[in-house]
Amino acid sequence: KQEVTQIPAALSVPEGENLVLNCSFTDSAIYNLQWFRQDPGKGLTSLLLIQSSQREQTSGRLNASLDKSSGRSTLYIAASQPGDSATYLCAVANSGYALNFGKGTSLLVTP
Amino acid sequence: SAVISQKPSRDICQRGTSLTIQCQVDSQVTMMFWYRQQPGQSLTLIATANQGSEATYESGFVIDKFPISRPNLTFSTLTVSNMSPEDSSIYLCSGRGNEKLFFGSGTQLSVL
Numbered sequence: 077k078q079e080v081t082q083i084p085a086a087l088s089v090p091e092g093e094n095l096v097l098n099c100s101f102t103d104s105a106i107y108n109l110q111w112f113r114q115d116p117g118k119g120l121t122s123l124l125l126i127q128s129s130q131r132e133q134t135s136g137r138l139n140a141s142l143d144k145s146s147g148r149s150t151l152y153i154a155a156s157q158p159g160d161s162a163t164y165l166c167a168v169a170n171s172g173y174a175l176n177f178g179k180g181t182s183l184l185v186t187p
Numbered sequence: 188s189a190v191i192s193q194k195p196s197r198d199i200c201q202r203g204t205s206l207t208i209q210c211q212v213d214s215q216v217t218m219m220f221w222y223r224q225q226p227g228q229s230l231t232l233i234a235t236a237n238q239g240s241e242a243t244y245e246s247g248f249v250i251d252k253f254p255i256s257r258p259n260l261t262f263s264t265l266t267v268s269n270m271s272p273e274d275s276s277i278y279l280c281s282g283r284g285n286e287k288l289f290f291g292s293g294t295q296l297s298v299l
Contacts, residue, residue, distance in 0.1 A: 108286060110287065110288060117196070119293045125286055174232045
């Protein structure tokens, strides 16, 4: 069974800092990997999707990388802002199917 | 991207009762799923809602406890039956559009 681990569980940074969130998974035979943002009372918002054949994806200040062989993905957030405060979830699909989620990293960006 | 409307957004229920959660997608999606997020935990897949047939349940979840319907490609319901305090969680529906997974805003359920 695919196990997804996210480190750190919580992170607090001052505004303007660049930061990296880590995700690891145990089964490297993945279909794709997706990063989500979860805000209280607002469900999940998809941020980036990386296919198994890709190494990275970028959207604005966000960059996600994927290293299947080592079972790792990172989410890089540049020039963090207070509005980035949320829980970030990493999820892995082992087929074109449902996702296995990590427990998330709770991010607080202070002004 | 698809937009998923989920309701109710929250409810407080008595032990032994049942609650039905509804999800409406604004476009046809190939697959719909139901997840549970217990306090401090990651999302756990309950089942895949199959259009016109019985849902496919994950280990640890059964149809008698979590009956699911999906009468068409844009609508699904999840019922939490005979509730106990252990059922207090956030329940989320999701749909797969192309490759990405889109989520409803969730239902915060508290069982007294």
